[in-house]
Amino acid sequence: SNYSDTMFLFDWLNDILVSFGFRNKDAKLLFLGLDNAGKTTLFHMLKYNTLKVYEPTIQPNVEELVIGEIKFKAFDLGGHETARRLWQDYTATVDGIVFIVDSFDRKRLPEAKKELDELLMLGEVLGEIPVLVLGNKIDIPTAASEDELRYELGLWNKLDREGPVELFMCSVARKIGYAEGFKWLSSYV
Template sequence: MFLVDWFRGILASLAVWRKEAKILFLGLDNGGKTTLLRMLTDESLGQYQRTQHPTSEELSIGNIKFKAFDLGGHAIARRVWKDYYAQVHAVVYLVDSCDRERFAEAKKELDALLSDDSLTNVPFLILGNKIDILNAASENELRYFLGLADSTTGKGQVNLEGTNVRPLEVFMCSIVRKMGYGEGFQWLCQYIK
């Protein structure tokens, strides 16, 4: 019996390993989308030019193989975001936590994403980036300005099956210091179906 259970466990882990998902990196320009994608792909850190055209990379995070799309965040790039919503499994929305002047703009774009019918059941990981900079917003401040104070679902293992609630959570991070986003992706991976 032990051998049968062990074999079933191996088969289950192999099935999970083969899971594939499409993920979108969205947010305003200068939020850190390209930096995060580069860090997750090859752990390289650098100064990147504004994303002019959508780019994609293959990543493995946990037991999931992702096709990740960095679509850019300037006003013209945001026009094509909708073209990528089909069959998406998750959205990572990055916000520059130091750029308070653009919080209202970031909220407007996030609200549009959250109200889009084609993304209704898609989990959203909100990353407040650049917490290594002295004047960065706190998590509570970012939640407030993005209108998420009472609408996130919790950071642990939260079972939302049968609830019709979209997984949505805020994690603060510093991509350049390699901190915070790992916990966010761990949280996100539990909701990839």
Template sequence: MFDWLWNLLSYLGLYYKNAKILFLGLDNAGKTTLMHVLKDDRLAQHVPTQHATSEEVILGNVRFRAFDLGGHEVARQIWRNYYTNVDAIVYIVDANDRERFPESKAELDRLLADEQLSDVPFLILGNKIDIPYAASEEELRTALGLHHLTTGKAGAPRGMNARGAKDVRPLEIFMCSVVRRMGYAEGFRWLASYL
């Protein structure tokens, strides 16, 4: 009924959805780089994240508070402290670091099994596809055990996957290169439809 007003307000920048999003993944996956590219379109070398940081980012009509919690082993122990009122998880995987796929899968499995996150949408970004011999989407999907968990890139009604199964959290994988600024925009558009 008020779609025209919603679209007009969004177009004019007068309306924003607000969200709290956690950027999670192992160290060196590209979380901090992605956050800075989204915030101020700036690429830079970053030291490993030692302490949780947060930034406000606006993408389309979604204004979100992004939390980069770090990915080294000690930092992963505090992730749980940030689950309260979280609207989405962006889980980033270094698609070129096959040796760490089992470790990344174990962390993702822990997140997906956590009751506090049972209804939270998950955007999984396979980063660094600009590096020769990085994993393909199919290889990463298999390594992370996601074949029967994803909801489809076109999106599906909340609570259903692409095959029509009910009571499934929105979850999808998108391949990207943060440094080449490709692939992640599609993922965030997908995610925004569930916020």
């Protein structure tokens, strides 16, 4: 059964590349966001097609995932200058950025906005790198709506940057919304 599990996993990972539009592409994607936004959960979902709830990470946590020729790398942002330093180290080699926001945690939206602003202000470093913003946890009834999130994150006036930036609402737990976001991203990669 181990063999069939492996085959299933391979099929699943191949399906991901196809459904996300990344088949036959070679890209490095950087996942950023505050801790607890859903990066680790999304990684686990991408890797195993199952949900696992994680304890919030204490330190800036770096994770890597490779599917086919696509390399995913994630780390937490939020007040640590190490994240900024790390950030400067990685942008040169990145093809796309996924910025994940917890749309349920309204108290931290200003903090998420601050990190996103700093990210998008790195215009000369970022150039035309596409930025996919995922508003996660829409399965929670009291989560912010798409309009509210656009407003809170100041995304209405971000459209003048060099590279494309777009918001997609999603629920990693319910497996909805993020595939569309990745499809959008893959069209620029």
